[in-house]
Amino acid sequence: MEITGTAQHEAWQARVLPPVEQLRPDLWSIPVPIPHGPLRYVTSYAFALDGGGLGLVDTGWESEESWTALRAGLTAIGGAVEDVRGVLITHLHFDHLGLAERVRQASGAWVAMHPADAAIVGSPVHRDPAASVRAEVAFLVSLGAEPDEAAADVGPAAQFAPYSHMALPDRLLEDGDVADLPGWTLRAVHTPGHTPGHLCFAEERTGLFLSGDHVLPRISPNISTTHDGTPDPLGRYLDSLAAVGERDVPEVLPAHEWRFRGLAARTAQLREHHERRLAELLAAVRAQPHSTPWQLAGLLTWSRPWEQYERRMRIFAVTETDAHLRLLAARGLVISSGGAVPRWTAAVR
Template sequence: MDITGTAQHEAWRARALPPVERLREDLWSVPVPIPHGGLRYVTAYVLALPGGGLGLIDTGWDSDEGWTALSDGLAALGGSVSDVRGVLVTHLHFDHLGLAGRVREASGAWVAMHPADAGIVASPVHRDPAASVAAEVAFLVSLGADPDEATADVGPPEHHAPFSRMALADRLLEDGDVADLPGWRLRAVHTPGHTPGHLCFAEERTGLLFSGDHVLPRISPNISTMHNGLADPLRAYLASLAAVAGRGEPTEVLPAHEWRFRGLASRTDELAAHHEHRLAELLTAVRGHPGSTPWELAAHLTWSRPWDQYERRMRIFAVTETDAHLRLLASRGLVVGSGSTVPTWTAAVR
């Protein structure tokens, strides 16, 4: 894999925000900061349209700092938010969809997503912070969490209010659709796994691939179960990896985080191997601790820090990721769930 976003990579190593970059005559990258967590920023891609106007791929986290970064980035390339005609959203997460509503208010731009993610954002549970919290707590309890621990990890409804107000989609993009941005041939590639409706965009004139969070150059995107998600998200993700790699090598991969690169097939192979290693580690944990819940099994896996330091959203991601791997092991016939309200897992007898 070759790093092509050298300025992004250098900024990452310096723990700094990378610069606004002109990637082609008609294409720029604008970093929009994320206020917490390890990802630091999301890259919004700005596309010039013939005859005037701009298109966006992803918008950034909805905060005043993020809005300023996006506005200043557009100004640096000679435009403004009011020039935006359309917003393509790779997936429903707040660092990608968050600012779409403010962009639409300032410009009248349409917002497009895959129907699976658009449906989640528009669902009554998602639009109601209290209902959203209750659903997530109940889901974690179904994975073996103590109700009080689950409630503490999820947090109060007021913390979820910003997510409930995210922009609803004006347009839906199915797999294979071409986005309505004149001068570009951006074909939607449905890549479920990270979210049910994750989209990559393959630009057919230039050979560029805007990969969202589906393929990142350094980290593996979180693949987790959700109360309103896919039944077997890891199986969907691995199939999506193979499908993207099978499209052939793009001229460059433009991800939503970290840095641009070449060598898609090599990176998809690495990501698939990572998950196979994780599946093997989890199967060993199930054999060593039969009758355990996903919540319990997560504590027996290798993480980036000691398990007792995991709490809140980090612990939720770890447990739901463990559950996603268990479901794939089950679909391969390697583990068996108890079938109770809170399933416990044992290795299948072979």
């Protein structure tokens, strides 16, 4: 792998926001900060359109700080939020979709995403903070959490209120569709895993590949089960990685961290990471048979001691563990007891 976003990489090391950069004629990257988030910022990509106006890929977190940064970035490239004609969303997470409604209200722009993510964002549970809490708590209990422990990690309904107001799309993009951004050929590439409807975008004139959160240069994106997701998100993610890795692209433009070259090498690294994780989890199942995902997560290697995990970090860890268990089951390596709270044992081979 080769780092091509050197200014982004240097800013990351200095723990500061990177600059707005012109990447190609009529294409810019705009960093939009994520308040209090370890990923620090999401990169919004701005495209100047034939006939005037701008297109955006992802918008950033919904906050005043982020809104100010996005507007300032558009001003820096000689535009304004009112010039935006269309917004492509790689996936439904708040740091990508959060500001889309403000952009639409300010500019009249359309918003587009994959139908699978649109269905989640528009679901009655997602639009109701109290229902979202109930659904997530129930899901964690089904993975082995005690109800009070699950409720403490999920938190109050008020925390879910911002997510319940995220933009619903005006347009849907399926795999292979070309976005309506005149002067560019941005073809949607459905890459499920991080979310059911995650999209990358292949720009066919320049060869650039906008990878969203599907392929990042340093970290492995979280691949988790959810109460409203797909049954085997990790299996779908690995299949998507394999397909994407076959592409010969001059540069990858991810949503976080920095631009890079070497898509095939990076997808291979990510696949190897998950195979190691699957092997570690299988060993844990063999050592502690009849364990729940909640229990097994505490037996795995994490970036810090398990005792320090709580709230959203623990939820991500447990649901990521569950995603790995489901893939082991699909491969015939573990079996579930079934029931309200499944317990896992190694399959007899």
